[in-house]
Structures are given as structure tokens and as C-alpha cells.
Amino acid sequence: MKEETVSSGSTSKTFKYWQTRTIIVTMIGYAIFYFVRKNFSFAIPGLTAEYGITKTSFGIIMTLVTIVYGVSRFLNGLIADRMNARYHMSIGLFLCAIANFAFGWGTDISTLFTGQTEGPMFTNTMVLIFGIILILNNLIQGSGFPPVARLLTHWIPPNELATKMSVWNTSHSIGAALVAILAGYIMGTLGTNMSDNPEVVASIAANLKIDPTDTDKMKTVLESASHYGAWKWCFWIPAAIALMGSIGLFIGLRDTPSSVGLPELHKTHKKGKDSSAEFKAFVRKAVYRNKWIWILGIANFFVYVVRFAVLDWGPTFLKEAHGMTLTNAGWTVAVFEIFGIVGMLAAGWVTDRYLAGKAHRTSLYCMIGVALFMTIFLYLPDDTPSWGMILSLAMAGFFIYGPQALIGIAAANQATNRAAATANGVVGIFGYASGLVSGVGIGYMVDTINKVNPGNAWNYVFMMMIGMAILCVFIFALMWKAKAHGYDEETEQK
Numbered sequence: 001m002k003e004e005t006v007s008s009g010s011t012s013k014t015f016k017y018w019q020t021r022t023i024i025v026t027m028i029g030y031a032i033f034y035f036v037r038k039n040f041s042f043a044i045p046g047l048t049a050e051y052g053i054t055k056t057s058f059g060i061i062m063t064l065v066t067i068v069y070g071v072s073r074f075l076n077g078l079i080a081d082r083m084n085a086r087y088h089m090s091i092g093l094f095l096c097a098i099a100n101f102a103f104g105w106g107t108d109i110s111t112l113f114t115g116q117t118e119g120p121m122f123t124n125t126m127v128l129i130f131g132i133i134l135i136l137n138n139l140i141q142g143s144g145f146p147p148v149a150r151l152l153t154h155w156i157p158p159n160e161l162a163t164k165m166s167v168w169n170t171s172h173s174i175g176a177a178l179v180a181i182l183a184g185y186i187m188g189t190l191g192t193n194m195s196d197n198p199e200v201v202a203s204i205a206a207n208l209k210i211d212p213t214d215t216d217k218m219k220t221v222l223e224s225a226s227h228y229g230a231w232k233w234c235f236w237i238p239a240a241i242a243l244m245g246s247i248g249l250f251i252g253l254r255d256t257p258s259s260v261g262l263p264e265l266h267k268t269h270k271k272g273k274d275s276s277a278e279f280k281a282f283v284r285k286a287v288y289r290n291k292w293i294w295i296l297g298i299a300n301f302f303v304y305v306v307r308f309a310v311l312d313w314g315p316t317f318l319k320e321a322h323g324m325t326l327t328n329a330g331w332t333v334a335v336f337e338i339f340g341i342v343g344m345l346a347a348g349w350v351t352d353r354y355l356a357g358k359a360h361r362t363s364l365y366c367m368i369g370v371a372l373f374m375t376i377f378l379y380l381p382d383d384t385p386s387w388g389m390i391l392s393l394a395m396a397g398f399f400i401y402g403p404q405a406l407i408g409i410a411a412a413n414q415a416t417n418r419a420a421a422t423a424n425g426v427v428g429i430f431g432y433a434s435g436l437v438s439g440v441g442i443g444y445m446v447d448t449i450n451k452v453n454p455g456n457a458w459n460y461v462f463m464m465m466i467g468m469a470i471l472c473v474f475i476f477a478l479m480w481k482a483k484a485h486g487y488d489e490e491t492e493q494k
Contacts, residue, residue: 077425
């Protein structure tokens with residue numbers, strides 16, 4: 001591979017400045033995407049209490065959202081390789097902000113269509129409105145990562161990409177943590193205090209199916225009544241932050257080094273619009289006919305099954321199978337995330353430092369670690385101290401987040417910077433398709449097994465996940481002889 005040399009002196013310093021600026025701005029920007037994506041789940045308790053919207057309705061909506069987001073990642077990947085990333089990402093975040101403002105006005109929109117302020121027709125219309133807005137929001141949400149995949153491959157050379165992109169990947173967890181803190185604060189402090197209004201209290205009790213004579217459970221009703229309407233601010237405040245973030249992205253980003261008068265890292269750089277037919281042919285060869293991309297996609301499916309299974313079902317599993325309190329179970333999953341961030345950074349550093357950028361080999365070793373520690377966790381004796389269970393599960397998190405970050409990096413390097421976003425769109429859709437197994441699949445599996453073998457369902461779930469981790473090891477082994485990137489092949493074609 002031949003790279004453009006960035007001369008010493010002012011040019012080198014200027015390139016370093018723009019590289020650092022691009023990484024920091026996209027990290028902040030992508031974290032803010034989470035503010036207007038993960039806030040909905042925090043508004044659900046308020047919507048359930050005030051309007052009696054069922055968990056089934058929310059479940060259907062959230063399943064659709066997962067599928068739509070996966071498709072959106074793929075479609076935006078196609079767009080990202082053909083569009084200025086500065087405009088793509090900033091406009092996307094702006095539109096997500098608008099969608100979240102619309103969420104907050106969901107009741108007003110429902111009243112506008114139905115002429116009512118309560119009742120089944122009003123509520124059903126509001127659920128439909130929320131579903132439509134959520135689908136639109138997640139179609140736009142796909143404009144978050146694909147532009148970043150394209151940007152970073154233009155600003156970071158392949159031999160540094162694993163390390164620096166692993167650092168960038170912490171933006172996922174940072175965004176999720178910050179929106180959890182913000183939304184939790186909003187739902188617990190804002191809204192109107194209606195706890196003295198007997199009609200409101202009775203309505204919330206009915207919606208939550210709580211007997212008014214049950215003193216303990218009525219505390220939940222009074223808490224909801226004390227913050228009546230707080231769910232609206234759970235959309236409006238993150239939307240305002242996203243609006244400012246979109247302006248920051250527009251001001252802070254530039255598309256490629258050449259757009260600021262600097263040399264490109266790769267001689268293979270060429271805008272798609274310069275030769276549409278040639279570019280389409282390149283994408284077909286570098287992505288759709290590239291066996292490494294499809295292997296990475298299939299591996300991504302299994303990685304996401306294991307990761308989402310722990311995140312989505314972890315608290316329930318720890319409570320039902322190990323008798324943990326939900327508070328301790330929640331902290332266990334939080335430690336899983338924290339260890340995951342450390343593991344992600346370590347995997348990126350090891351890839352560049354010791355494995356010459358071959359992220360697929362690091363991923364193979366990581367999945368061996370996942371299988372090992374999940375097996376240890378499964379077979380721990382019942383009298384194992386809580387710290388032992390937490391540590392073994394956390395170590396599984398340490399290893400699973402490496403492949404979660406590195407697969408995208410490997411796909412970008414294999415497809416080169418010309419088709420990095422498209423390649424990430426392909427592997428991404430495999431990842432989010434995993435929700436069919438980690439969500440509905442595991443739920444159905446637990447219910448079914450519990451009918452015939454009560455109490456042992458979670459053991460079988462973990463056996464399944466361990467099996468998937470081992471299978472993933474063999475899938476990564478198919479790439480063992482793959483090069484770290486595809487730039488050499490592209491250069492040879494010139």
C-alpha cells in the first residue's frame with residue numbers, strides 16, 4: 001500500500017489537528033445521537049401510567065424499531081460513500097431532533113386527529129403516531145455511524161485505525177450512560193405535581209392495574225402522579241441538545257483531507273460522483289463480492305446475539321436464576337458495560353501493536369475469551385459470592401466488546417475508504433438482525449422450557465450463547481489468512 005506522505009512542519013501539524021478534531025467532534029456528535037434514540041425507553045413508564053399504553057404495544061413498536069434501524073444502517077451506508085459526511089451527519093441529527101420534538105407533542109397531534117383528549121380512540125391514535133415517529137426517527141438514526149465510518153478511514157491510516165477507532169467506539173457507551181442519567185433525572189424531578197388530584201391518581205392506578213387499597217403499590221402511583229407529564233420533557237430536552245449538536249457537527253466537521261487543502265492518505269481516494277459506473281463496479285467488488293465482508297457480517301450476527309442477550313435479559317436472568325436483587329443485577333450489567341469499554345480499548349491497541357492491524361485475528365481470540373468466561377459463569381456453584389458472579393460476567397463483557405468494535409474496523413479496512421460506509425452497512429444489518437434471536441427468540445425459549453422444565457430455562461439460554469460464541473470462533477478462523485486491509489489490491493488495479 002502506498003500512502004501520501006504528509007510532510008513535516010506545518011502540513012503535518014495541520015493534518016494532526018484536523019484528525020484529532022474529526023475524532024472528537026464525531027465522538028460527541030454520535031453520543032448525542034443516543035440522546036434522541038435511547039430516551040424513549042425512559043418515557044415508557046410515564047406513558048403507561050398516564051395513558052394505559054400496554055407493554056405489548058410498546059413491544060411491537062420496539063421490535064419494528066430494531067429492524068428499521070438495521071435497514072437504515074444499510075441504506076445510509078450506501079448514501080454515506082456518495083455524500084459529504086459533514087452534511088450527512090449534521091442533517092441527520094437535526095432531523096432526529098425534530099422527530100423528538102414531535103414525540104413531546106404526541107398528545108396534541110392525537111387530539112388534532114381525533115378531536116378527543118382521552119379514551120381508547122385517542123390512546124390508540126397516539127400509539128400509532130408514536131410508532132410512525134419512532135420508525136421515521138430510526139430511519140434517520142442510521143445517518144449516525146455510516147458517515148463516521150467513512151470519515152475516520154479518510155483521516156486515520158490503517159495501521160492506526162483499530163486503536164483510534166476503538167477509542168471512538170466508547171462514544172456508544174458514553175452516550176447511553178449520559179442519556180440514562182439525564183432522562184432519569186427528568187422523569188424523577190420534572191412534570192406537574194398531580195398527587196393531590198383524586199381523579200388523576202385513580203386514573204393512574206387503573207392504568208397500572210393497581211388496587212387503590214394496596215398501600216405499598218400505591219406509592220408507585222403517587223410517584224407517577226407527582227411528575228405528571230414529565231415524559232414530554234424526556235423528549236424535548238434531549239431534542240434541544242441534539243439541535244445544538246447538529247449545529248456543532250456542521251461547524252466542526254470537514255469531509256476529507258483534500259477539502260481543507262491537505263493530501264489524501266490513500267492514492268485510491270476518488271469521489272463516487274467522479275465516475276458513477278466505475279464507483280458502482282468498485283463497490284460490487286470490494287463489498288458485495290468480497291467474501292471477507294460476508295464472513296464479518298455473519299460473525300457480527302453471533303457477536304450481537306451474545307451482547308444483546310446479556311444486556312437485555314441480564315437483570316431478569318440474575319434475579320430469577322441467582323436470586324439477585326434488581327438493584328445488584330443492574331449494577332452487574334453496568335460493570336459488564338464498563339469492562340466492555342476497557343476491553344474495546346485493549347483490543348484496538350493489541351490489534352495495531354501486535355497483530356499488524358489484523359482485527360479479525362483479535363476478534364477470534366476475544367470470542368475464545370467470551371466462551372471461556374460464560375462457561376465459568378454458568379457453572380459457578382450456587383453459593384458463589386456476588387463478586388465472583390459479577391467478575392466472571394464482567395470478563396465476558398471485556399472480551400465481547402472487542403469484536404463488537406473491531407468488526408466495523410475490519411470491514412472498513414477490507415473495503416477501503418471508498419466503500420467503508422457501505423461495508424459497515426452490510427455487516428451492521430446482520431448485527432441488528434440478531435434481535436430476532438436475542439429478543440423474541442430468547443423470550444420464547446425461556447417461556448417454552450419453563451413449561452416442561454421449570455427453573456432450568458436460563459441454563460439452556462447460556463448454553464446456547466456459549467455455543468454461538470464457539471461457532472463465532474470458527475467463523476473468524478475462516479479469515480485467518482486475510483490481509484489487514486484491501487488497499488494493496490486496489491493499488492494493484494491502478
